[in-house]
Amino acid sequence: MNRLWCVFFSVAAILAVVFFAIGPSMGWWFPGAAASPLGQQIDDLFYLILAITGVTFIGVHLALGYILWKFGAVPGKKSHYQHGSHLLEVVWSIVPAGILLFIALYQMDVWAAYRMKSRFDQEALSNPVAEVTARQFEWRIRYPAPGKVLQDTPQSDDLYTVNDLHTPAGKPVVIKLRSDDVLHSFFLPHLRVKQDAVPGLVIPVWFEANEPKVYDLVCAELCGWGHYKMRGQLTAQTQGDFDAYLEQLKQSQNDDGYREAAAE
Amino acid sequence: MRSSSLSLSLCGLTLLLAGCGQPPEPKFSLNAKTAALTPAAQQLVSEALVENFGTPNNLVAWQELPIDYGKGSPTAAEAHRQADGWRLKEGRDLYMVHCLHCHGVAGDGNGTTARFLNPRPRDYRQGKYKFKSTAGGNRPTHDDLMRILEEGIAGTYMPSFALLGKDQLGLLVDYVRWLSMRGEIEEGLAIELAQVGLKTADLERTVREQRTEDKSVTLDTVRDELLAEVKASWSDTVAEKAKDVVDFWNEANNAENLVMPVAKRVVADAESIARGRALYLSKENKCSDCHGPAGRGDGPQTEQFSAIDGASPARNYDEPGLRDAWGNIIMPRNLTRGVYRFGRRPLDIYRRVHQGINGTPMPGFGKTLKDEQIWDIVNYVLSIPYQDGTAPAPEGVAGGETVPETASR
Numbered sequence: 001m002n003r004l005w006c007v008f009f010s011v012a013a014i015l016a017v018v019f020f021a022i023g024p025s026m027g028w029w030f031p032g033a034a035a036s037p038l039g040q041q042i043d044d045l046f047y048l049i050l051a052i053t054g055v056t057f058i059g060v061h062l063a064l065g066y067i068l069w070k071f072g073a074v075p076g077k078k079s080h081y082q083h084g085s086h087l088l089e090v091v092w093s094i095v096p097a098g099i100l101l102f103i104a105l106y107q108m109d110v111w112a113a114y115r116m117k118s119r120f121d122q123e124a125l126s127n128p129v130a131e132v133t134a135r136q137f138e139w140r141i142r143y144p145a146p147g148k149v150l151q152d153t154p155q156s157d158d159l160y161t162v163n164d165l166h167t168p169a170g171k172p173v174v175i176k177l178r179s180d181d182v183l184h185s186f187f188l189p190h191l192r193v194k195q196d197a198v199p200g201l202v203i204p205v206w207f208e209a210n211e212p213k214v215y216d217l218v219c220a221e222l223c224g225w226g227h228y229k230m231r232g233q234l235t236a237q238t239q240g241d242f243d244a245y246l247e248q249l250k251q252s253q254n255d256d257g258y259r260e261a262a263a264e
Numbered sequence: 265m266r267s268s269s270l271s272l273s274l275c276g277l278t279l280l281l282a283g284c285g286q287p288p289e290p291k292f293s294l295n296a297k298t299a300a301l302t303p304a305a306q307q308l309v310s311e312a313l314v315e316n317f318g319t320p321n322n323l324v325a326w327q328e329l330p331i332d333y334g335k336g337s338p339t340a341a342e343a344h345r346q347a348d349g350w351r352l353k354e355g356r357d358l359y360m361v362h363c364l365h366c367h368g369v370a371g372d373g374n375g376t377t378a379r380f381l382n383p384r385p386r387d388y389r390q391g392k393y394k395f396k397s398t399a400g401g402n403r404p405t406h407d408d409l410m411r412i413l414e415e416g417i418a419g420t421y422m423p424s425f426a427l428l429g430k431d432q433l434g435l436l437v438d439y440v441r442w443l444s445m446r447g448e449i450e451e452g453l454a455i456e457l458a459q460v461g462l463k464t465a466d467l468e469r470t471v472r473e474q475r476t477e478d479k480s481v482t483l484d485t486v487r488d489e490l491l492a493e494v495k496a497s498w499s500d501t502v503a504e505k506a507k508d509v510v511d512f513w514n515e516a517n518n519a520e521n522l523v524m525p526v527a528k529r530v531v532a533d534a535e536s537i538a539r540g541r542a543l544y545l546s547k548e549n550k551c552s553d554c555h556g557p558a559g560r561g562d563g564p565q566t567e568q569f570s571a572i573d574g575a576s577p578a579r580n581y582d583e584p585g586l587r588d589a590w591g592n593i594i595m596p597r598n599l600t601r602g603v604y605r606f607g608r609r610p611l612d613i614y615r616r617v618h619q620g621i622n623g624t625p626m627p628g629f630g631k632t633l634k635d636e637q638i639w640d641i642v643n644y645v646l647s648i649p650y651q652d653g654t655a656p657a658p659e660g661v662a663g664g665e666t667v668p669e670t671a672s673r
Contacts, residue, residue: 138416138423154602156650162416162424225377229362231427256529256639257611 003069010065017054031189035215036208039192041110048106052099120206121172128174128204129167134184134197137226139163139217146246150176152202159249166245169212169236177203185221188234194220209236290320290360292370295389295447297454302487305462308494309453312502317446320369323356325349328506330514331442355439358432362425363440371443373590381421384592388440389447391512392589392623395606397615399523399630401622403444403516409437411607419603445509452505460490523615527635532643540644543637549629551641554586559599559648565625566596589623596626602649613642 023029034040112119128150131142141164144150145157167173177186179197186205187194193207209215219230237245298309318324325333325348334351344350359367366385368375373387386393395412396404413433416424425433457463461470467487474481494501515521530536544551544559556562569580570587585593597604606612617638620628629638 136421136423140418154649156647160608163426225365226423229423233427253609255609255611256525257609257614258525258528 006065006069006072009068010062013057013061017058020050020054030192031216034192035190035210035213036192037210038110038114038208039190041113042192045107045110049103052103056099117204120174120204124172124174124206125204128176130165131176131178131202132165132186132197133178133180134186134219134223134230135180136182136224137219137230139165139186139230139232140180141165143246143249146243146250159246159253161249163217163232164235165217165232166235166237166242167209168239168242169209170238172206172208174204174206177205182223183221184219184223184230187218187220188215189218190215191234196221209234212237212241290364290369292317292320292446293368293372293374295372295450295454297451297458300463300465301454301457302462302464302467304487304491305457305494308491308498309450309457312453312498313446313450316449316502316506317442320356320360323349323352325352326506328503328510329442329445330510331438331445351435351438352442354432355435355442358428358436359439359443362428363436366421371440371447383420383594384590385421387447387590388444389451390589391444391448391509394621394623396516396622397523398516398521399619400628402521403513405516405522406434406437406441409440410434413437415607417605419601419605441513445506445513448509448512449502449505452508453502456501456505457494460494462487462490462494523619523630525611525614525618525635525639527639529610529614530636530639530643532647536640536643537647538644539637540640540642540647543633543641544644548632549641554596554625555599556596559645561596561598563596570625586625588625594624599645599648608646610639610642610646613645614638617641617645 020029030043030046034043117125126149129143131150133140133142139162141161142150142154143159143161144155145159148155148157165175167175175186177195177197178201179199181199183199184197185194186197188207191207191209193205195203195205197203213236215234215236217232217234219227221227223230292313294306294310298306301309314324316324316326316328325331332351333349334345334354336345336347336350338346340346340350344353365375365377366381367373367388368378368385371388373385375385378385391403392401393404393408395417396402396408398405398408410430410433412422413428413436414424414426416422425436428436458466461467467483467490471481471483471486474486543549544555545557552559552563554561554563554565566586567584568586569582569584571578571580573587573589573591581587583593586596588594602608604612606616616626617633618628618630620626629641633641
């Protein structure tokens, strides 16, 4: 009976890791494949950490199983008390510390690409595609007029929409993220982009959608009772379609309602 | 040991089951005007409503109303779409998910989250809507309500529901129109019965008066007498009220009621903006009385005491401020912020100036101003957020501020 537990503890770890490993292909793991180059790098980091912790997990459980098997199940044998081993303490402090240090250094490049303005695509940073203002419970979007650069304050020819953010696909774009009221979080799950919107701050966020497609945009910070309905979408388009979209937005926003037929 | 842990887990199980009981059945709340009636009269109104509209869980598709309830199709994939009235039911289900918690089951603008909101959610039951393309007090068109759902109302808690898609939004619009018609018919019937003298307070007074002459009079005799009179023609009364309401809603689709400019927008150059500003500040139009000389929504009228609508004897609210038709304090729009509730298209601002805003003190200028003048005002209003509010007033406008006729207290 006791031996059964030894096998159980050894196999449980292996089973757990197997499930994690086949997870991605079964669609259990991420919300679909990463839809942006940076997203792929972030996923790779996840898998690296999964591999390291997976190997450790299996090793620890195999050791546990072995020790239970070897020492736990001999009737009549007396336990031997040991105060501790200095060498062992040092080893199991230094090895994990080394692993942590490795991860900390290894991920810095991705982190910098994601967060540091100096590593942003400078052209996209100097010409943000839109300002996205989160408010309870929707995303209000302000585009500069076609051919103009987004200003910090609203301009008379700005274009406005709500909940449907259009951007060009296939190149890095920057949005300026703000909040009107409380903390929100701008989350594009397929692009692996998540950034808190903080009242009083204007935060540049960059992302690059691989292909023209509609992606989910959700709020990832519990922002009040209507948090669940704060759903939007990112419509990544070809540059031509995006320009046409802005043009059409401009037409409808400047509509004065005057129709030739109505004037008769 | 074993028995104590058993009783403990039994306790936990009981608590768990008690917490997961059936939610209370949703109910259409009574209009305050109905609630003021004597119970027998309330019942009369309730019965008429249940007969023609049903209850939230058991809707009735009344064919008198101009609403597409959805014709059942035997080949429909979803079972519930095979029966007639499926659009109403689907609309209700969507309403319960997305709208109910602010606008309430009956559309009374009094859902559970409503009390945290300012401005308050709309009470649909008067058929009174602020944001629409139709003239004066007309009902909104189907498209107007669609637009509200798609765009949300900037500057309020009404968010955009654009991602639900046109089909679902169409169902919601029809359900809201249906709730609105239901509310209007209820209110009409309640007013009818109140006029006969069936309000609890009126009835008690009548009985007191009559008893000074005839001691045999009781509340029951007076009430039954009045009720008998009403009941004789009750079905006609209900049909009449319904017809009135249906006419109102049909009238909204009458092309003549759609507000459209007859003149093209004047080019928004400095001259037009200056003309618009002069009109805005003029003693005739008095825009600045409410919206303030600089457009900050802080005009002198915001500090006046408004009269309580329909109060007799006439009296004012204790708190100063402009009031809307629902009795809430309402601030004139701060035009420097560039937030426009029903859209920022020139057409939208034109309609606000031309027709005013239904249910608020904002008057319409369509009768007194020419289209070109309205466009000047529109151009000025749209320029306010982007210009220096401290610039001197145009010539001929003394001080740039009109003085209200009644000095504030």
